[in-house]
Amino acid sequence: MKQLQIFVFNPTHFWPYPRLLVDTLVSGLVSCMVVIMTLRIFGVGDDMLYGENGVLETLQVIALCAASILAILAAVRLRPAGRFVATTTALLCLVFFVREIPSCRPDILLACVPREAHRIVPTVCGLLLLLHAAIMYRASPAALLRMMHPAFSWPLVFVAGLLVTGEVFEELEFESLEEISELVAYIGLLLSSAWMLKTSFQARVWQAICENAGALLQRLQTSLDRRR
Secondary structure (H helix, E strand, O other), X not given: OHHHHHHHHOOOOOOOOOOHHHHXXXXXXXXXXXXXXXXXXXXXXXXXXXXXXXXXXXXXXHHHHHHHHHHHHHHHHOOHHHHHHHHHHHHHHHHHHHHXXXXXXXXXXXXXXXXXXXXXXXXXXXXXHHHHHHHHHHHOXXXXXXXXXXXXXXXXXXXXXXXXXXXXXXXXXXXXXXXXXXXXXXXXXXXXXXXXXXXXXXXXXXXXXHHOOOHHHXXXXXXXXXXX
């Protein structure tokens, strides 16, 4: 019990990008306001802005696509501990990317995916994430637990909160607020991915996490360094 209390109340690692919350809200809301006000000037209606395959949904797909690419590039460059974070982000972005694309039907033949993709892609990504977590746990349970601590994983909780807020707005039939909440959430993932790629060129940012990731992770990193 004492060890649990120490783990919960005395975290040893924190998310290295503490301004993510503020940057996400500011950049996301400002972007939404600029887009909406600009298109309103040109007479664009609610259907084009907030409807199926509308402007905001298109921006959501673009943000998720960019976030996935940046997270994958970051995963290639980062050390094992950072690679786990980047891979997790990339898989989540891929799931949300498919989620935002409608299923193909007679009235939607372009910019759509087969209905089965909405089940297959999340399932495959979930299995890959579990497999990656299992490998990480086997290598270093302490490192995985540190990254699961809210002090480190709060960005995912923040994004999840925005998406839940969007679902609430959808139930209340506030379509505009739903789309804005989701776009801000995906911009948060984009900023996280961009930041991870940027810091992949700065070893000191992830050094503390990797130093405590366990002997196997250290041996794995040494092996990778020798191959380069």
